Amino acid sequence: MGGELMSLDGPKSAGKVKHKRWFDLKQFLFGIGGNGANGSGPDGEGRVALPAGLRPAVITTMNQKGGCGKTTTVVNLSAALAKGGYRVLVVDMDPQAHASLGLGVRLEAFRRSIYEFLLDDDTTFGDVMRSTSIRGLDVLPSAMKLSEAQLELANIPRGESALKRALKAVxxxxxxxxxxxxxxxxxxTLNALVYAGKVLIPVQTHYYALEGMKELFRTIEAVRKRFNPNLEILGILATLFDQRVTIAVDMLGALRDHFKRQMFETVIHTNVKLIEAPMLREPVISYAPRSSAANDFYCLATEVLDAVTKGVGP
Ligand SMILES: Nc1ncnc2c1ncn2[C@@H]1O[C@H](COP(=O)(O)OP(=O)(O)O)[C@@H](O)[C@H]1O
Ligand SMILES: [Mg+2]
Incomplete structure (x- = not known):
């Protein structure tokens, strides 16, 4: 079941999600928010907005497996939504700072980062936030020394909700x-889960993909019980999918069988543009806007918008 090709021309088989062309999706993205600055659709600058009660939708990508597409998803999903007219902030909580770099932020040692934003009361949002080349898309950049924040957060009262407290005003x-x-x-990671409303779980369509998933679900459940009763799973996203590889097709089928409607219909295919774009410090959305990789992320953005505005999973 799971091996169908996503096509730029629409669905290849009955019963699968309709994959639209990217420009149709952009149209859709611009249209869906409904209440811009004046509450009546996109404003003069092409802005749209989520309804006030849903704003902001805080989403974290989570999977303790490295290299499964967490950062690629954050960078390109946020870019797709910003291109659609939404205001989007990326908070880079990984000391490796790949999301910051992938969005074109220059990491200069003298500039303050999320580290100071979390731990220094004198550092304001404005001191740290950087705009990107995509209008409406901002970043709170990371820095290597964020790895030291772990110890310091452990020593302050309610250190697990430092991010939530810090972002409240903005x-x-x-x-x-x-x-x-x-x-x-x-x-x-706990700070992200305590702050987020929703978790997006990227899963590589490789043999060991399910390893660690049980632990991940247990962690989410534990955070929900102890710190954040509103935390929910937004969806599970199959990534690095190559339909020429039998095991990948089988894995996708198995994931769909197991997780059913928790799976996003959209699949992120393996695509060389997603390797090139971060090297050039750009999201694929702007580096190769008509590529099938960009199309995958517009499809995902549409599903995410749908899930967020309907208040239900994909
Ligand atoms: N769909 C894809 N096709 C090709 N390369 C990808 C794809 N998704 C991610 N990559 C590459 O794989 C590597 C790991 O992806 P990344 O998003 O950084 O994973 P994570 O954040 O989970 O560690 C990066 O070099 C990225 O460019
Ligand atoms: Mg990463």
Whole structure:
């Protein structure tokens, strides 16, 4: 079942999601928000907004497996939504700073980062936030020393909700806030889970994909019980999918059988443009806007918008 090709020309088989062409999707993205600045659709600058009660939708990508597409998803999903007219903030909670770099932020040692934003009361949002080349898309960049924040967060009262506290004053300026996490379950990851409303789980369509998933679900459940009763799973996203590889097709089928409607219909295919784009410090959405990789992320953006605005999973 799971091996159908996503096509730029529409669905290849009955019963599968309709994959639209990217420009149709852009149209859709512009249209769906419904209440811009004046509450009546996109404003003069092509802005749209989530309804006030849903703003901001805080989404974190989570999977303790490295290299499964967490950062690629944050960078390109946020870019697709910003291109659609939404205001989007990316919070880079990974000391490796790949999301910051992939969005074109220059990491200069003298500039303050999320580290200071979390731990230094004198550092304001404005001191740290950087705009990107995509209008409406901002970043709170990471830095290597964020790895030291773990210890310091452990020593302050309610260190697990430092991110939530720090963003409270500015969060309503954004429709979407994406938090990119390191591939480990630690105090930085816990901060993301305590703050987020929803978790997006990228899963590589490789043989060992399901390894660690049980632990991940247990962690989410534990956070829900102890810290954040509103936390829900937005969806599971199959990534790095290559339909020429039998095991990948089988894996996707198995994932769909197992997780059913928790799976996004959209699949992120393996695509060389997604390797090139970060090297050039750009999302694929702007580096190769007509590529099938960009199309995959517009499809995902549509599904995410749908899920967020309907308040239900994909
Ligand atoms: N769909 C894809 N096709 C090709 N390369 C990809 C794809 N998704 C991610 N990559 C590459 O794989 C590597 C790991 O992806 P990344 O998003 O950084 O994973 P994570 O954040 O989970 O560690 C990166 O070099 C990225 O460019
Ligand atoms: Mg990453």
């Amino acid at each position: 969060e309503h300026d954004y429709d979407f806030i994406f938090v990119d996490c390191p591939p480990t379950l630690n105090l930085l």
